[in-house]
Amino acid sequence: MNLVKPLIALLAIVNPLGIIPFFILFTESFSREQKKRTILVASISAFLVIAVSTLIGADLLHFFGISIASFQVGGGMLLLISAISMLNAKTGATKSTSDEVEEAADRASVAVVPLTIPLLTGPATISTVIIYASNTHHWWQHAVLIGYGVIIAGAAALCFMAAEPIARFLGKTGINVMTRLMGLILSALAVEMMSDGLIKLFPGLGR
Template identity: 35%
Template sequence: MFETAIIAFTTFFATVGPLDVAAMFAVLTPNASVEARRSMALRGVLISAGILITFALIGDLILHNLGISLAALRVAGGILLLLIGIDMVFALNTGGTTTTEAETSEAAGKQDISVFPLATPLIAGPGTMGATILLMANSRDDMGAQVMVVAALLAVLLITLLLLLLSTAVHRVLGVTALNVVSRVFGVLLSALAVQFMFDGLAASGLFPA
């Protein structure tokens, strides 16, 4: 169960990217008051929490109704997370965990960014949604493990909220270089976890003899 919590926390921290989200938040709200930024940060995290917890609760039902096996989900989810990990390692911006250039441009003209792009796609992006479904499905027969997955998700969201409230200081103190270093480290870890997910999925698929 402890291993599940560590894997879930690492995966969510990498896919959400609290430091990157905080830096983007600071860039997109340069003229907002302290009260407005606090309000947007809180709303954004609460909305993203609602989205991700919904995926955690009904993700398995969706898979069942679509006839998607756990093995297929592990392989597909592993591929998605591997692509995100590669993006993080090479500091690319393809929209898996951050906004695209078009989305950033649109967000720059908004007074309230709590829903878009903060809640989604910055926090509850496709990578995090996919990771939530995958981790919950992996623990479908262990309620305690599923509780640990949700707890890890909430812990990462709490860290994200704290960093959003301190976003200006985070952006100023760490700078682009330090943020990229942290992102690359978690990108490597996420890539390794993604490959393991794919190996597990292929092993469970029955396509290859034991």
């Protein structure tokens, strides 16, 4: 398994830069200490979601009798939907709805829901981790994927800590450009994931 692709895919689908406007919205009335705690809880939660998906995701598929090939096709479609939304400079439809965003803005604590789930690590992220974890053959490859969870959590924490300076520097246009770029990368990975699953399901397609 190419261990670079999972990191690229996770960075593209999580896209912490694209979540900055939501972080600013949800925490605009928070004190400095409350923001620090929100960042800490959100980053740790994101890591835990990726780590748990890596360790038991494939077992869950086996328990429900779902083949990896079928999950690759379904997960690839989910990624493609997210990628199309990102190409339109929108938070993916698989991440949150407008009603969820409005409801979250009124909550005292938003670190886990909706910042971590579904904005940072939604269904598309979980699907990606499970698919790549299912293609590993050694314990150290699982360890690398879990290590990528640390990188994702760190990237999210850094973006959130510097949210206001980044928002001022990039502006809405800059963040939209970055989101579209991540969407383009993600769409290519989604097509590759779906094609790999389809070839496993229908070997004749690979001839």
